[in-house]
Amino acid sequence: MGLLIPEKKIEQLIDENGIRTDGRKVDEIRNFKCAVGVLENAEGSAYVEHGGNKIYAAVYGPREVHPRHMARSDRGILKIYYRMSTFSVFERKSPAPNRREQEISMVLRTALEPMLFLEIYPNSAIEVFVEVVAADGGTRCASATAVALALADAGIPMRDLVTGVAVGLCNEQICLDLNDFEDKAGDADIPCGWVVQQKKIALLQFDGKMTPDQIMQAFEYSLKGATEIYAAQQVALREKYEAIRDIVNPPGSVQRDDDEDEGGDQPYSQQPRDEQRTPAPEGQEGGQPEDQPGEPDGSQPDDQGGDLE
Amino acid sequence: MSEVEKVVSSIEKKYINELLKDGKRLDGRGPWEYRPISIEAGLIPKAEGSCDVRLGKSRVIAGVKYDVGSPFGDTPDEGVCTLMAEFVPMASPLFESGPPDESAIELARVVDRGIRHGDCINYEKLCIKQGKSVYILFDDLYIIDYTGNLIDCASIAALVALINTKLPGAQWNDEKGDAEWNGEYWVAPIEELPLTNTFVKIGDTICVDPSLEEELIADCRLSVCTNSAGLVCSMQKGGSGLFSLDEVYMCMNKAIEIGNELREQLNLWQYRKEI
Amino acid sequence: MENLLVHDKQIVTPGTILTTDVASFRPGRGTIREQDAIISVFVGLVQIRSRFINVVPLNGVYLPTVGDKVIGIVYEKTPIKWLVDISSNYVGVLRPQNAMDREFKRQGRGRSQEEQEADEMDQFQVGDVLIAKVISFSRTTDPQITTLGKDLGKVNNGTLMSIPAPKIPRVIGRKGSMIRTLMDDTRCRIVVAQNGRIWLNGAPENVALAKFIIEKIHEEAHTSGLTDRIKEYIVEEKSKRGL
Numbered sequence: 001m002g003l004l005i006p007e008k009k010i011e012q013l014i015d016e017n018g019i020r021t022d023g024r025k026v027d028e029i030r031n032f033k034c035a036v037g038v039l040e041n042a043e044g045s046a047y048v049e050h051g052g053n054k055i056y057a058a059v060y061g062p063r064e065v066h067p068r069h070m071a072r073s074d075r076g077i078l079k080i081y082y083r084m085s086t087f088s089v090f091e092r093k094s095p096a097p098n099r100r101e102q103e104i105s106m107v108l109r110t111a112l113e114p115m116l117f118l119e120i121y122p123n124s125a126i127e128v129f130v131e132v133v134a135a136d137g138g139t140r141c142a143s144a145t146a147v148a149l150a151l152a153d154a155g156i157p158m159r160d161l162v163t164g165v166a167v168g169l170c171n172e173q174i175c176l177d178l179n180d181f182e183d184k185a186g187d188a189d190i191p192c193g194w195v196v197q198q199k200k201i202a203l204l205q206f207d208g209k210m211t212p213d214q215i216m217q218a219f220e221y222s223l224k225g226a227t228e229i230y231a232a233q234q235v236a237l238r239e240k241y242e243a244i245r246d247i248v249n250p251p252g253s254v255q256r257d258d259d260e261d262e263g264g265d266q267p268y269s270q271q272p273r274d275e276q277r278t279p280a281p282e283g284q285e286g287g288q289p290e291d292q293p294g295e296p297d298g299s300q301p302d303d304q305g306g307d308l309e
Numbered sequence: 310m311s312e313v314e315k316v317v318s319s320i321e322k323k324y325i326n327e328l329l330k331d332g333k334r335l336d337g338r339g340p341w342e343y344r345p346i347s348i349e350a351g352l353i354p355k356a357e358g359s360c361d362v363r364l365g366k367s368r369v370i371a372g373v374k375y376d377v378g379s380p381f382g383d384t385p386d387e388g389v390c391t392l393m394a395e396f397v398p399m400a401s402p403l404f405e406s407g408p409p410d411e412s413a414i415e416l417a418r419v420v421d422r423g424i425r426h427g428d429c430i431n432y433e434k435l436c437i438k439q440g441k442s443v444y445i446l447f448d449d450l451y452i453i454d455y456t457g458n459l460i461d462c463a464s465i466a467a468l469v470a471l472i473n474t475k476l477p478g479a480q481w482n483d484e485k486g487d488a489e490w491n492g493e494y495w496v497a498p499i500e501e502l503p504l505t506n507t508f509v510k511i512g513d514t515i516c517v518d519p520s521l522e523e524e525l526i527a528d529c530r531l532s533v534c535t536n537s538a539g540l541v542c543s544m545q546k547g548g549s550g551l552f553s554l555d556e557v558y559m560c561m562n563k564a565i566e567i568g569n570e571l572r573e574q575l576n577l578w579q580y581r582k583e584i
Numbered sequence: 585m586e587n588l589l590v591h592d593k594q595i596v597t598p599g600t601i602l603t604t605d606v607a608s609f610r611p612g613r614g615t616i617r618e619q620d621a622i623i624s625v626f627v628g629l630v631q632i633r634s635r636f637i638n639v640v641p642l643n644g645v646y647l648p649t650v651g652d653k654v655i656g657i658v659y660e661k662t663p664i665k666w667l668v669d670i671s672s673n674y675v676g677v678l679r680p681q682n683a684m685d686r687e688f689k690r691q692g693r694g695r696s697q698e699e700q701e702a703d704e705m706d707q708f709q710v711g712d713v714l715i716a717k718v719i720s721f722s723r724t725t726d727p728q729i730t731t732l733g734k735d736l737g738k739v740n741n742g743t744l745m746s747i748p749a750p751k752i753p754r755v756i757g758r759k760g761s762m763i764r765t766l767m768d769d770t771r772c773r774i775v776v777a778q779n780g781r782i783w784l785n786g787a788p789e790n791v792a793l794a795k796f797i798i799e800k801i802h803e804e805a806h807t808s809g810l811t812d813r814i815k816e817y818i819v820e821e822k823s824k825r826g827l
Contacts, residue, residue: 004377004477004490041364041401042455043645053353056453058399061644062673066405073724081406083396084448087356087372095393095449098410115598117625122724124673128407129399131451133370152598155644155750157625159616160599197599201683237597237627245807282766302321316659316669319711322745328788335743337792 005088008296010181013170020170022051029165029177034145034236036153042129044154046236048146050229051179052136057146059154061126079192080108082143084132104140105130110202111144111153111193115158126156137183138166144193145229152237156166162202163230166191167222169210176221182241189219194226244271317525325526329514335523338467340516341567346465350473350580357446358474358497360580364462365520368454370554371463373446373497377479377488380436380443388435388443392467394423394450401455414448416451419545420464421504423534424448427503427542430471434498438481446474446497459520459533460545464479464505468577472499477584494584501571503542506564507535510550515560517567531557533564541565586601592632595642596624602637616638629806642806646672646749646779648718648727653736655781656729658712664706668716668729671746671779675726676716680704684729685738702706715741715775735775742773742785745795747802749780754805755798762801762811768816772796793821795807 010021030051039045042058049055065071081103084091090180106235108130116126128150130143141164147155148161168178169188183189188208195202325335332340344365353359356372384524394417398404409417424430435444448470450463474497479488509519509527519527527551534543541561546552552560587605589595601621602678603609615637616625626641647671648654656668656676662676683723685707708714714729715736731737747755747761755776756763767774772786772794782798784791784793800817804810821827 002377004488037416039368039399040456042399044643045399056399058453059403061396064673064675065400081819082395084371085353085451086393086447087353087359087374090355092374092376092447092449095395112757114716120723121673126399129397131397131399132449132454133372134355136354152627154746155626155641157614157641158598158624159623161597165500197822199600207731226363234597234600241595241627241806244804248813249809274346285613316657318657318709318713319709320739320742322711322714323741325795331788336623426737 003091008181010187011185013182013185014173014175017171018040019038019178020175024177026175029225029228030179032229032232034149034232035239036149036236037240043149044152044156045151046146046149046153048142048149050136050138050145051177052134053132053139053142055139055142055146056133057132057150058129059150059156060129060216061128061154061156062121062124063127065123071125073122073124076116076124078109078113078116078126078128080105080112080119080128080130080132080147082108082132082140084135084139088132088135092134097267104143106146108144108204111162112147114202115148115160115162115195116151117157117159117205120157126151133171135180137180138164138191139177140164140205141166141191141203143309145233149233149236153240160197161233162196163195163196163226163231163233164191164193164203165222165225165229167218167225169208169214169218174214174218174221174256176225186197187190190215190222192219192226193223194223194230195265196223196226196230199223295303317522318458321522322526323494325522328349328513329511329516334516334520336520338516338518340514341563342506343461343518343567343571344520346388346571346575347364348469348575348577348580350584356470357476358470358472358582360466360469360473360578362453362462362466362469364458364465364518366454366456367459367462368452369459369462369466370451370453371448371466371535373448373470373474375447375474375476376445377437377442378445380580382531383458384432386436387432388430388445389432390424390430390446390448390471391419391436392424392448392450394420394452396452396455396459399454400452401497404455410459415545415547416460416463418532419460419532420450420467422543423464423503423505423545424471425543427534428501428535428538429468429500429503429536430498431500434565437479439486440482440528441486442479444476444479455521457519457524458507460507461505461518464503465577468499468502469580471497472577473580473582474499475584480561487538496581501536501538502577503534503536504571505543506567506571508560509548510552510556515556517563529580531560533561535561535568537569539565539569549562588632588637592630592631593808594630595628596630596639597627598623598625600624602630608635608719609637612636612638614641616803626686627806631700634653641750643748644750646670648672648674648676648721649778650718650721652718652778653775654716654718654729654779655775655777655783655790656714656716656779658708658710658714661705661710663705666705668714670716670727670729671749671781674721676729677691677726678708678714678729678731680707680714682719682728682732683707686734708738713744713783715739715777725786738763742783745782745784745798746780746813747782747798749778751802751805752776752780754810755782755801757811762814764812765815765818766794766797769815769822770797789827793818793827 055095144164358373393435660667718727
């Protein structure tokens with residue numbers, strides 16, 4: 001009983017010319033594509049294709065915490081639910097959540113938390129749902145990439161994005177961005193989540209046997225790969241808006257003086273705030289937003305001609 | 310951006326009802342008109358069959374996996390197909406994480422019954438060795454966006470994923486006492502196209518393919534599954550309102566008509582894989 | 585402006601360094617100061633106003649601010665207050681002393697104080713749509729709202745739509761110019777609230793037109809020349825729809 005054809009495994013991961021099973025060199029990343037705003041209901045959403053991985057991430061929040069007793073009065077909580085679809089892998093995965101998914105959910109949370117300003121959301125939750133519909137090695141890294149995109153798309157203030165890419169050891173060579181075969185048959189697997197501009201690590205796990213020096217070299221490869229992916233993330237976030245702008249404001253077209261066109265009295269122009277607003281928390285390393293990010297304009301527009309029955 | 314609120318407002322109910330009295334719907338559709346449907350098949354590499362179906366902005370991703378195992382005692386010469394639906398919380402602020410709730414279970418069972426009784430799958434062709442070894446198909450549905458009428462969206466997705474399924478061929482090896490790969494592939498034995506049409510009753514008006522608002526304010530709904538032979542294969546009434554027999558009769562006949570129109574329009578056999 | 589790494593109205597992403605000239609520029613809304621740089625915390629539009637660099641977010645959940653007009657839906661009624669969904673992670677709280685439905689008031693003339701008070705909580709029911717104002721709020725307590733005041737109270741007709749709160753200023757326009765154009769040209773009554781909700785009333789085909797145009801404003805909120813383009817869209821759509 002069971003499957004008629006066993007899962008394909010490859011032992012010779014790199015050939016004599018240094019070419020891997022999918023035609024890549026040891027320091028190349030796989031195909032990467034991403035887009036944001038792909039779902040209708042979520043506040044923010046993202047879709048990532050990384051190698052054969054296909055991953056959706058969706059953000060709801062900030063919103064009320066359920067169950068209530070999990071709420072924290074000093075800050076918001078970030079909850080990540082990482083799940084893999086039954087058909088995402090070679091042998092059907094049971095639909096029930098398993099420990100691996102729980103662990104990855106936690107690892108993703110600790111990777112993204114430092115990027116958020118949770119203290120501005122007491123008694124609230126930011127929830128991120130990740131669904132891996134197709135898996136191909138490095139799913140947790142690609143998920144970190146997707147979660148960061150979805151949070152940014154939701155308009156949640158972030159210090160920066162997180163970018164995931166794994167690196168490992170195959171047939172004694174350091175290889176960037178392991179595919180499924182390499183993930184399973186390789187000698188070591190290091191999932192990484194980078195804050196690329198700071199060259200800092202937000203997500204890190206390791207399985208295998210390597211010397212610290214080898215691992216440091218692996219990090220160099222990993223950061224290089226992450227840098228490429230980070231650029232693609234930024235493009236995707238902007239593209240949603242730039243695409244529209246390019247159509248309606250083509251470069252070179254004459255537009256009316258923009259100041260005449262601004263909506264409302266400048267909502268974000270001046271400091272200081274008026275005292276009715278809660279001052280933003282102060283003094284942490286790296287700085288807090290000087291003012292509450294995302295605050296809509298408090299000033300009332302003139303005269304909408306209120307009409308009630 | 311979600312327009313889903315915790316509770317449907319009273320003015321929305323009033324607004325929708327007033328429009329319906331004039332034969333109009335919130336999004337301008339006629340009472341028997343479906344929202345745009347788009348289908349992409351074969352997108353999940355490790356699934357034997359798969360599809361991504363959008364009905365309006367409701368969206369279901371379906372995938373089929375197989376296993377080989379023993380048949381059920383009362384059907385020793387038939388394979389098995391089970392259907393599961395997961396209401397992923399990303400689809401709506403109304404969905405909570407956790408095991409499938411009654412809506413998810415109802416949806417899976419309604420879609421499953423439609424396929425089972427619609428003569429859709431030739432279960433005998435899924436038999437490898439009578440009494441010993443059969444194919445077991447898992448048709449799993451993931452709802453990733455909810456803007457009304459998941460039953461119909463899921464019904465199309467479940468069917469297309471099956472049509473799109475390519476299985477390794479099997480032969481029985483007497484010596485080993487087990488099934489083994491015969492070196493070839495074949496497409497899943499799908500022989501009919503059962504489709505479900507869901508009607509909602511709002512006040513005295515009945516219309517098909519409810520949008521989210523229509524679904525949330527409806528008094529009740531009736532899902533009718535029909536196949537291309539013009540037979541009703543399954544029905545399910547949901548919600549706590551009442552249907553008259555005339556209304557049920559009308560819905561059944563409308564379902565046969567609309568089902569055929571959809572089959573014509575969607576041309577679902579195109580999603581079969583080449584061998 | 586040569587010390588800036590970005591220009592006004594540029595679309596930036598979280599972590600984008602806007603300038604390293606922290607002597608000349610101050611971090612405004614949507615930005616933070618990290619050591620020797622001012623960086624964006626949003627996907628948004630750069631906005632440079634003299635020494636302040638702001639980033640206006642293009643999306644986000646509504647954060648209540650005192651004085652804001654909000655459109656809420658009553659979702660729970662307790663013996664002493666109404667809980668109102670104001671499209672935020674914060675719940676709007678409406679207490680009877682801040683609520684007066686004008687119909688209720690009218691019917692109440694001639695009744696005693698005690699009789700009125702006994703029926704206070706009957707004014708609004710679950711599902712009612714209210715146009716209200718935020719009267720107090722802090723991050724650790726839910727915002728208090730009121731329906732007392734000009735143009736506030738329960739609405740009995742019409743329909744609602746929602747867009748992200750940060751885009752609402754565009755629907756209003758400079759000194760209300762956009763909303764006035766919308767109302768005049770679509771012949772609808774429209775109330776735009778800071779929490780992203782918009783109430784509309786009118787003939788169904790006009791309401792459908794107005795909703796379509798507001799969605800256009802939502803999509804193009806970050807572009808220039810919007811007011812003129814919206815006027816064109818209205819003309820185009822009216823002709824397409826035979827209005």
